[in-house]
Amino acid sequence: MSDNAVDGDEVTHIADLARIDLDEAEVERFTEQFGEILSAFEALDEVPETDRDAELTNVMRPDKVRECLSQDEALQNAPDSEAGQFKGPKVS
Amino acid sequence: MTDYNAYIATDTIEGAEGGPLAGKTVAVKDNISTKGVQTTCGSAMLEGYVPPYDATVIKRLKDAGATIPGKTNMDEFGMGTTTETSAYGAVENPAARGRVPGGSSGGSAAVVAAGDADYALGSDTGGSVRCPAAFCGVVGIKPTYGLVSRYGLVAYANSLEQIGPLAPTVEEAAELLEVIAGPDERDGTTRDAREHGTDYDFADAADGDVEGLSIGVPTELLDGADERVVETFWDAIDELESRGASYHEVDLPSVEHAVEAYYVIAMSEASSNLARFDGVRYGQSGGEGNWNESFAKARDEGFGEEVKRRVLLGTYALSAGYHDKYYKKAQDARAWVKQDFDEALSGADVLASPTMPVPPMKRGESLDDPLTMYLADANTTPVNLANLPAISVPAGETDDGLPVGLQLVGPAFGEKTIIRAGSALA
Structure with a gap:
């Protein structure tokens, strides 16, 4: 068992x-x-610091309006909703 | 229909008239969104959840004329190696009764092995297509990261997972891959294989021609494997050799740390992804009261033990004071694993290992010992860390009749190479 x-x-x-x-x-x-x-994860201490020079590039697209879910569809799985909005528990 | 508990539900979804998959059935893992058909991820949290849209792969299946005969059982949210963590009960292995079918796409592998569906889709975050393929004696492909759209796949660990095909033969798995592969504007991580020196004619590559194929065998992935598995593995390599392939041993020192790195990264991503399940927009409600209490109650009641374990460990690994110790080191290990694979694949066409270091476990013996279950993923998880494609093909059976899978790993977008190599065996 680990310390x-x-x-x-x-x-x-x-x-x-x-x-x-x-x-x-x-x-x-x-x-x-x-x-x-x-304690099994501790084995990662032996991993050398490694250059992470992955060729990562940002993928962008124009922010266009397109067909999306209707309000009813978006709410269809909500346990509770009111006036077209999700209804959650009290914040405080 | 199946008596393996392989389906969570058997609502039929009909595809278009005609198309390459007309008249064929493709069972779909229950973490892939199907419009109008319940999608549970094997979790009580999502019991009764009906997606209002189709995943991109579902749209492609429908357009190709496939019939979806049902949604397959799985480890809850993909978290397991045995398909025993499902809230809808464990799945039996049709190829080895009394044994687990592997996981997490155990239902998908079981319906293919039992002949209840022509093909199936699974998802592979750390081996979840290849492991059940190996344990059920069928073929499974984990594509290169970015080959297949994840739009509509309920996320477990985004940076690692891909949707992949399961089928009785390599050629059929390749046919299904052809249908689902290709870029998607709804998943910014998809890439076009044609811009990476290849094309999408995967089924044509299943010609069984391994003349001159160079196979690297990472010794680290044989160390500690069950003797019966190792024996069957070498029989399969002998078979490939007799058909003109050659093999040499390679060293991949980084893979000794891959499974730990995988679990740290996957759990960390899971802790963030599964934060969405608060019982407000969908899922089981935690009822009235203070929101923290309501969320905590929803998540206590909705999540099973393995999911809680991973979300908690991921939260721990990302929490103040531990991030550098676990998450950062795991990312170093991931980069190291990638370098190791690149190097090994510069001197070999494919890398071969047993898919799983053990034959299918007896049902019920793994659940109490999570660490042992995690370590069983030692050979599959490095491939996800390295974003590479891999196939599991049946290598034969142990003397006691248990299926053994051979894993072949290729370079990024080298699907045709692993399909060609695998098709020499199945």
Whole structure:
């Protein structure tokens, strides 16, 4: 097991950042598994710094109006909507 | 119809009259958007989700006259190597009962192996077409990054994934690839193969002619593989040799780190991509209340364990203080893997390895040990990191009757080379 193994509080913190509720059993299981998985990832420390001279180019296109989804189509999968808009939970 | 649980739904979509795929059926992985037909990604999150538009590959299938007999089962959001993480149940392997079909496109491989569909589409982020092809004894192609449009493919890790064909033979897989390949203005990462020294006549390349073909065998991808797999692999190489090909060993030191780099990059991209599932515009709602609580509830209830694991690990790898340690090093590894492949392919036409280092696992034995499952992707993930094309063709069976796949990797846009080489075997 790695020295850097995460503890339960860290798993809970990460889950909070990722907006995923976890129950206690999941926190316990993930804490153990993450220790093992992250220590396998430590092998990346041996990777030499490598030039990333990929021939990357920006791909542009004119920003033209074209056919797109109708409002009804865009809303058809929303659990809740109101007056043609998505309806989400309260912000605060 | 299939008793392998290979389909999530069997709504039929009819294509145009006539065309190269008229009268043929093409089953489609359930992470590819089909207008008016439920697309779940194997997740409870998207149960009942009906896309209002077709993916570009679906439009091309319809235009080619294909009939889509249903949407195939898969690991949830493509995250798995066994098709056991689906919210719609695990898939049986028709070629090896009691074993997993491989993943994540396990349903697509299973329907082809069982003869329930003529062809199928899968998606390959780290081996998800090639692994199930190998485990079910069929052919699967992971195209060069940019050959096939990803428009309408529900994203898991954009920089790695491609949609690819599965079929009983190399020639048929090549036929399907011809239909789906080509640039698309709706996917800015697509490129025109004709501007890269080739064309789209893939099926013609399936002539089985390997006279003079030079095969590089990366020793690192044989180390640690199951003995039965290695034996079957060498039998297939012998067969190619007897038909005029030659092989030599090559070193790819970077691939020792590829699987870790792959998982760091894929999980990081997944943590960002799957942030869209908040239960507001689509997907399972988290109900009333404070938005953070509502989102967290939707994502707890909608996502299965493997998806949570990857989203959390990706969030961790990108979080303050860890980005340089994991994500940056993984990008270095990716560049290194690319260089290694370029070098090896400057002295060989194709690189060959077993597709999977192990034969299909028994069902139910992998889920409790995620790390072991990740490591099974050691031979397929480097190819995605390097953006290269690869094919898995049946190499034969182990003495106990389990299918083994041979992976052939080619240079960028070298689809015709790997198709020609693979067609000597299947």
